[in-house]
Amino acid sequence: MPSSDSPSPIIGDGSAYDAVVVGASLAGCATAIQLGRAGLRVAVVEKQPDPSAYKRICSHFIQASAVPALERLGLLEPMEAAGARRSRMHMWTRWGWIEAPPERAARGVNLRREVLDPMVRTTAAETPNVEMMLGWSAERLLRDGGAFAGVVARNREGEERELRGRLTVGADGRDSRIAELSEVPVKTYPHNRIAYGGYFEGPAPEHSPDASLWFLDPHWAAAFPTDGDLTFYAAMPTKERLPEFKEDPGAALVRFLADVPEAPPIRESRLTEPVMGKIDMTNRMRKPTADGLALIGDAALATDPLFGVGCGWAFQSAEWLVESVAPALQGREPLEQGLERYRRRHAHQLRGHAFFIHDYATGRRMNPSERLMFSAAARDPKAAEIMEAFGTRQIRPQQMLPRLLPRAIAVNARHALAR
Ligand SMILES: Cc1cc2nc3c(=O)[nH]c(=O)nc-3n(C[C@H](O)[C@H](O)[C@H](O)COP(=O)(O)OP(=O)(O)OC[C@H]3O[C@@H](n4cnc5c(N)ncnc54)[C@H](O)[C@@H]3O)c2cc1C
Structure with a gap:
């Protein structure tokens, strides 16, 4: 049996996929389900061979x-049933x-x-047009001219396969190898x-x-x-x-x-x-697109787990990606147009949240404006409602601040007067 140091020659199966997705966790499977349902051919490469593997460190x-997004994926009902x-x-x-x-x-x-990951993976594997490849690790990126065009995947026996796709998706988590190999710009925050x-x-x-x-x-x-x-x-x-x-x-x-x-x-x-x-949860924010390539979930943005956002954003960023690139993959527009749409949507939805999360991740205490807003939200149901909509990431900071700040000033002024 060949060792991983001396891989056997690459076996190309001659097939080309519309998308090659690396990582069969929340983001990768959500993408595969939606692309498959849109009639697009997808290969999903997951290094864990066990179909019931799951992410161990997560408060979920x-x-x-x-x-x-969970409802549209058809996952909410089975999750509740479980x-x-x-x-x-x-x-x-x-x-x-x-x-x-x-x-x-x-x-x-x-x-x-432990329950969620196998459920999402089974749903993806059972989706028409999705080929689930468990036990295969993406090792290298393929290029076609200047554009990324799939991956070389290797299994534990050292066998290698070339998987060509018009779109390569890195859904391989916070230490994303796909992000590293593609050399997309990355910013880190302590x-x-x-x-x-x-x-x-x-x-x-x-x-x-x-x-x-x-x-x-x-x-x-x-x-x-x-x-x-x-x-x-x-x-x-x-x-x-x-x-x-x-x-x-x-x-x-x-x-x-x-x-x-x-x-x-x-x-x-x-x-x-x-x-x-x-112990190490350095925040990483990467440019989520390159030519022929997209990053989703933690691969695109891995933030402080204190605010419990990563799983939700894995599902949501998968949906934003599919909605953005499906027209291109169906041959109705150039792929770069779809990728640019995804990049803008990702930034629009998450950049403001990430800014505040990264700032608090330093371990500092609350600053005066946070103290103002948190204290007002504890005193006033309407302020609490705005804070809750923000904390559950239903509104962006740009929507929260103009609503909460003036109210917080008024609530706290009334509170001070009453005292
Ligand atoms: C302590 C802690 C607590 C958290 N609590 C919460 C919480 O309460 N709520 C919340 O929403 N989020 C939470 N998170 C974040 C959440 O766990 C992640 O955001 C989420 O799992 C991201 O999903 P993903 O699909 O992007 O990546 P992952 O779940 O990390 O999956 C990546 C997948 O890619 C595979 N892979 C990696 N490299 C390769 C390769 N080269 N080839 C093939 N496959 C590969 C991996 O095996 C894995 O299956 C927490 C995180 C931590 C650390």
């Missing part, structure tokens, strides 16, 4: 902004809880990746918090099935009720707290959550599997 709170929790958000701040009126607050979705979390069974936290987040400023904690009557407890303190978490992650997590104000019942709960942690 999918923001309300992504729910319409026990997904439909959660709103309650945010603790030192000024009180921020809680939008329940009838006005949108609900996100929470389902363990991240100064650590993330530890684990599944517990026991009494439900107070707001269940809603999620509770504690903005301890600068530390952060959360309780996410999820399927199987489990709660995922998460701690994201700044890096000074790393030694205690490294020494005994389980004990540190329980201590941390039990110490937050109005603490959830973590001490009365039982950890069901080992606590997981992630």
